[in-house]
Amino acid sequence: MKRNVDDLVRGDMNKEQELPVSIRSAFDQSYEKIRQQPKKKAKKSWLKPVSAAVAALALSSAVLLTYDTVLAKLQTFLGINDPGLETAVENGDLQYIGQTKESENITITLDNFFADAYRLGSQLTIESEHISQDNLNYLNIEYRLFDAAGKEIDAKVSDTKEIAGPGIYDGLDFKLTNIQNGSATLEFLAEATTTSAPSLEGAQIVVETVHFLNKDGDITSVDGKWVFELTSGNVVTQVYTAQNKVPGLTLEQAVVTNGSMQVSYKIDGLNEDNSHPIFKTAIVNENRELFHAKVADVTRLENEQQTVISLVFPYSVWNEQQSLSLKVEGYEELKLIVKE
Amino acid sequence: MENDILVKKAQKGDGEAFIQLIQQYELILYRTAKRLGLKDEDIADLLQETVMIAFEKIATLKKGQYFNTWICRILLNNCYHFIKKNKPLAAMDETVLNNLSHQDFLSLELDDALNSLDDNHRIALTLYYVNGFTTKEISEFLHESEGTIKSRISRAKKQLKNTYYLEGANLI
Numbered sequence: 372m373k374r375n376v377d378d379l380v381r382g383d384m385n386k387e388q389e390l391p392v393s394i395r396s397a398f399d400q401s402y403e404k405i406r407q408q409p410k411k412k413a414k415k416s417w418l419k420p421v422s423a424a425v426a427a428l429a430l431s432s433a434v435l436l437t438y439d440t441v442l443a444k445l446q447t448f449l450g451i452n453d454p455g456l457e458t459a460v461e462n463g464d465l466q467y468i469g470q471t472k473e474s475e476n477i478t479i480t481l482d483n484f485f486a487d488a489y490r491l492g493s494q495l496t497i498e499s500e501h502i503s504q505d506n507l508n509y510l511n512i513e514y515r516l517f518d519a520a521g522k523e524i525d526a527k528v529s530d531t532k533e534i535a536g537p538g539i540y541d542g543l544d545f546k547l548t549n550i551q552n553g554s555a556t557l558e559f560l561a562e563a564t565t566t567s568a569p570s571l572e573g574a575q576i577v578v579e580t581v582h583f584l585n586k587d588g589d590i591t592s593v594d595g596k597w598v599f600e601l602t603s604g605n606v607v608t609q610v611y612t613a614q615n616k617v618p619g620l621t622l623e624q625a626v627v628t629n630g631s632m633q634v635s636y637k638i639d640g641l642n643e644d645n646s647h648p649i650f651k652t653a654i655v656n657e658n659r660e661l662f663h664a665k666v667a668d669v670t671r672l673e674n675e676q677q678t679v680i681s682l683v684f685p686y687s688v689w690n691e692q693q694s695l696s697l698k699v700e701g702y703e704e705l706k707l708i709v710k711e
Numbered sequence: 712m713e714n715d716i717l718v719k720k721a722q723k724g725d726g727e728a729f730i731q732l733i734q735q736y737e738l739i740l741y742r743t744a745k746r747l748g749l750k751d752e753d754i755a756d757l758l759q760e761t762v763m764i765a766f767e768k769i770a771t772l773k774k775g776q777y778f779n780t781w782i783c784r785i786l787l788n789n790c791y792h793f794i795k796k797n798k799p800l801a802a803m804d805e806t807v808l809n810n811l812s813h814q815d816f817l818s819l820e821l822d823d824a825l826n827s828l829d830d831n832h833r834i835a836l837t838l839y840y841v842n843g844f845t846t847k848e849i850s851e852f853l854h855e856s857e858g859t860i861k862s863r864i865s866r867a868k869k870q871l872k873n874t875y876y877l878e879g880a881n882l883i
Contacts, residue, residue, distance in 0.1 A: 376868055376872050376876065377868070380836070380840055380868060380871060383875075384742065384836070384840040384841050387738065387745065388738075389738075390737060393751050393755045394737075394741050394754060394758065397754075397755035397758050397759045398734075398737055398758060398762065400759060401733075401759045401763060402733075404763065405726040405729060405730060405762075406727075406730075408726065408766075530771065530772050530774060530781060531777055531784070531851065531852070533784045533785070533788045538771070670724075671724060
């Protein structure tokens with residue numbers, strides 16, 4: 372019986388009807404590894420529910436800014452309350468970059484950049500014919516972060532694209548400001564709840580797609596390549612340890628850096644209430660001021676029947692407090708002291 | 712729909728749900744790597760790596776309907792890296808050749824024919840015939856126009872027709 376070339380190619384290319392033993396064994400070994408792993412973390416971003424309060428870098432749209440100017444803008448931006456970033460900026464941790472790159476008729480300028488061990492923020496000015504005061508509803512970007520060796524370490528890209536790196540940041544928020552005809556300012560802030568960022572000395576941030584959403588709901592996506600060279604600021608970290616024991620709650624890690632404080636703690640039981648950690652956890656300083664996180668990661672340990680909660684708080688190492696407290700609703704306060 | 716549920720479960724850390732997802736694609740993943748001209752021993756390592764990366768990164772997949780595309784992307788990426796690092800592929804020695812069955816020879820001929828295609832044509836052909844993607848899906852996957860993909864598939868078929876199917880007894 373005659374067959375056409377389509378059928379032949381399809382048939383030949385799919386001729387293997389069962390897996391060779393070595394391949395069967397490879398899959399089975401992978402499955403076994405997966406079964407042996409503790410319950411994997413269920414990542415959940417709390418950015419959206421609290422978007423009104425979410426921090427984005429509140430920076431001026433002007434190209435050249437003094438720290439005082441930036442700070443003034445920070446303090447007025449949407450009533451933003453991010454004392455961690457504010458203190459970091461006051462202490463000179465904001466880097467002016469001022470690099471401009473052009474691709475596919477879109478010009479992007481990386482104006483300012485902030486990175487500490489747990490947060491990364493950027494302010495970009497985007498110039499394009501797709502931007503108009505009357506018609507631009509929203510704008511965001513897809514980007515990748517590469518280390519000095521060129522290895523991808525983080526990517527915030529569409530689900531259908533390859534992600535080669537391990538990933539660092541799990542919370543991301545965009546803020547669009549200063550929309551003009553032909554240009555707009557985009558700020559973003561990424562937060563890493565479970566892992567610290569490596570040095571960004573010699574790193575590159577590469578924007579690969581810009582999405583423009585107009586007020587009719589139409590999206591124009593432009594792929595291109597806008598590469599920005601980064602330098603590492605002076606990233607400082609200070610570890611805190613638990614001073615007291617709290618029944619049912621154990622401190623895993625507490626690290627303060629330039630504009631952020633990462634805390635992981637474990638509680639008994641499997642926490643199924645996703646809204647719990649950020650709304651019911653706070654860092655308390657010696658003046659009894661409370662600092663709340665915006666993003667949390669929850670890892671449920673099925674075997675141990677425990678839950679690990681990791682958060683990033685807007686608290687700066689420059690506050691130089693010898694002791695802090697971790698306040699979790701329903702538990703006694705856990706006192707944190709500087710690790711010598 | 713069922714995949715959506717499995718993806719959601721897997722994202723909540725359900726390893727068994729993740730395994731069920733992968734099991735549906737075992738043969739497709741294997742055939743995909745095979746059609747890229749890789750040896751089974753290397754494919755075994757690449758598949759293990761692919762499964763573990765996918766398990767680690769499943770939380771980044773926002774829509775379950777894209778699982779097929781997503782897992783293939785991870786595999787292809789691993790294969791590309793491997794091929795890049797290990798080119799040229801090791802030639803078969805005499806012992807291996809002597810141990811090949813008749814089926815292996817048929818396979819070898821097909822793989823030779825596929826190897827004669829350039830990478831762009833071979834991958835387009837594989838995604839179309841093995842992974843079952845539409846030309847539109849391939850164009851989105853490879854960031855090329857749909858016209859380019861159609862053209863590559865057409866040319867690749869033509870080349871196979873003139874080489875692998877040269878004797879063409881069964882061709883119309």
